[in-house]
Amino acid sequence: MRRISRLTRVAVGAASLALAATACGGTSSESSGGEKDTRSGKGLAIAYDIGGRGDQSFNDAAYAGLRKARSEFGYQTADIEPTEGETDADKEQRLASLARQGYDPIIGVGFAYGPAMKTVAAKYPDTTFGIVDSVVEGKNVASLVFAEEQASYLAGVAAAKATESRIVGFVGGVDIPLIHKFQAGFEQGVKDTDPKVEVLSQYLTQTAEEGGFSSPDKGKAAAEGQIEKKADVVYQAAGLSGQGVIEAAAKAKVWAIGVDSDQYKQEALAEYKDRILTSALKDVGGAVYALAESVENGEPLTGTRTFDLKADGVGLSESNPEFARIPGLKDAVAEAEEGIVDGSIKVRTE
Template identity: 65%
Template sequence: MRRVSRIAVAGVATAALAVTVSACGSSSSSSTGKGGASKGVGLAYDVGGKGDQSFNDAAYAGFQKADKEFGVSGRDIEPQDGESDADKVQRLETLAKAGYNPVIGVGFAYAPAVKEAAAKFPKVTFGIIDDNQDQASNVADMVFHEEQSSYLAGVTAALTTKSNTVGFIGGVDVPLIHKFEAGFEQGVKDTKKNITVKAQYLTQTAQEGGFSSPDKGEAAAEGQIGAGADVVYAAAGLSGQGVIKAAAAHKVWAIGVDSDQYNQAALSKYKDYILTSALKNVEGAVYDLAKSVIKDKKPLSGDIRGSLTNGGVGLADSNPVFKNNATLQAALKKAEAGIKDGSITVKTS
C-alpha cells in the first residue's frame, strides 16, 4: 500500500565529514556510526552539491540527523558536471550494493535513475525529492506544495516593497520552478494588484548551470534591481547566493528559499538583507524516510507531500524586521488560514 507521511519540521545540525573519492562522484562518510542492519542513508546530491546553503544542504541536515540519532554511518555523494542518467543510476546502485538503505536522489533529475535502480534492488527503499510518478512499491516520492510558501513570500513582498516593483528569479525553466513563480505572483497580486512582478529564468536546462551559478543569479538580480525591484525572490539553488549578494550590495530585500538562509553561516554577511525564506522541509523528509527504514522497520512509500497544513512548507521568521512587523504578520496569518481552509487556491503554473 502507498502511504502518505506527515513531514515534521526538524532543526538543522552540523557535523564534520571525512572526504573520499569514488568513481561516480566525490563522497563522504560520516564518522558517527555504530553499525546495524542498515549502514544508514545513501544520499546522492542534485546539481550544485553540498554547500548551496539551500536545497542540497537541507537534505544533508536530514542525513546528519539520521546518522546521529540512529547510530549509523551514512554516505553522501556529490554530482559531477555534465553527468548522464547512467551516471546517476551507477551512483544509486553503488550505494544500494554497499548496504545503504534508504537510498535517496536529491532532485527531480534523479527520476529515471531511481526507477531503474529500484527495479534492480526491490529490498532497498529508494527516495526521490521533488518528483512524483507511479513508482514501484519500494520508492517514496517526497514532494512539496512550494506554491503555498511562495504565495506567502508574495504577500510579504507586496507589503514590503516601496517601489511597487518586485522580482522573481528561477534557476531553470521547468515545471517545478514554475510553481514557485506562480505562487509568488499570485500572492503579490492578491495583496496589491498594482505591483509589477518581473520574472526571469537563468537557464533552460540544469546542465547550463541554472541551479549552480551564483554569477548568473547575481547578474539577473542586478538587472531586476536596476529596473526598480526592491524585493527579489529567488528559487535557484546555489545560484540564489548571487541574488542575495546583489540585494545586499544595493540595500534591497532578498527572499531566500528552501533553507532559512538568514541563519546560513556562508551568507551571514548578507543576513541583514534576507527578509525571510520560503521553507521546504527537505531535511524532515530525508529524516522521516530514514526513520521509517532504520528504526521503525516500516518503510514509507508513495507520495510524501509537504504542505502548510502539515508543516512541510512555510516561511522563516528569523529576521526581527520580518517577525516584528505586526501588519505583515496579520496578513500572513490570514493568507495561511485561507490556504489551509481552501478559500484560497494557489496556482501551480
C-alpha cells in the same frame, strides 16, 4: 503564525566504509560509532542535486536530515556530490553502488534522479529508495514532493507588504515545471495582496546543464538587472545561483527572499543576512529524516508523500526581526496561511 516544523510525525503518521571517489562524483561517508543498525551498520545515503553540499539551500537541507538520522540511529551514512555534465547512466551507477554496499534508504535529492531511480529501484527490491521533488512509481520508492507554490504565495504576500517601489522580482534557476510552481505562487501572492505591484520574472537558463542552479554569477546579474528596474524585493528559487541574487540585493540595500532553507541563518550568507527578509521554506531535511526513521522502524514509507502547509512541510521563516517590524506584513502572512490551510485560498501551480 504557523512556523515550519519537522515532518516526522506527519510522514510517519501518513506516513561506512568510505566510498571511493568515482567518475560519478566525490563522496563523504561518516559514522557516529554506534551499533544500532543490525542490518549492515549502514543506513541513510543521499545523492545530491546540482550544486551539491554547501548551496545553503536545497541540498544543505537534505544533509541536515542525514545528520539527524546519523546522530539518532547510530549508523554509517554517505552523501555523494554530483559532477558537471553527468548522465542518467552516471546517476544509475551512483545509486546502484550505494545499494550494493548495503545503504538503506537511498535518496536522490532532486527531480533529475527520476529515470535512474526507476531503473535501479527495480533491480534492488529489498532496498528502500526515496526521491525529492519527483514522482517515481515503484513498490520500494517513496516520492517526497512539496507544495512549493504555497510557501511561495506567502513569500509573495511578504514582498507586496515590504515593497516601497511597488516593483518586486522573481529569479528562477531553470525554466522547468518545478520552478514554475515557485513563480506562480509568488506572483499570485503578490497580486492578491496588492494588484498594483509589478512582478518582474526571469529564468537564468533553459536547462540545468547550462548552470541555472549552480552559477551565483548568473543569479547576481539577473538580480542586478531587476534592481536597476526599481525592484526592491527579489525572491529567488535558483539553488546555488540564489547566493548571487542575495549578494546583489544586499549590496543594493533592497530585500532578498531566500528559498528552501532559512537563509537568514546560513553561516555562508551571514554578511548579507540583514537584507534577507524571509525565506520560503520546504522541510527537505524533515522528509529525509522521516524516510530514514520509517526504515529504521521496519515500516518503510512508499508511494507519493506530499508535504504542504497544512502538514508543516512548507512555510515562511521569520528569523529576521525586520519581518515583524514592517507594518501589516506578519498579519497578512498569517491570514494567508489560514486561507491556504482552510481551502479558501487556492494557490496556482502554473
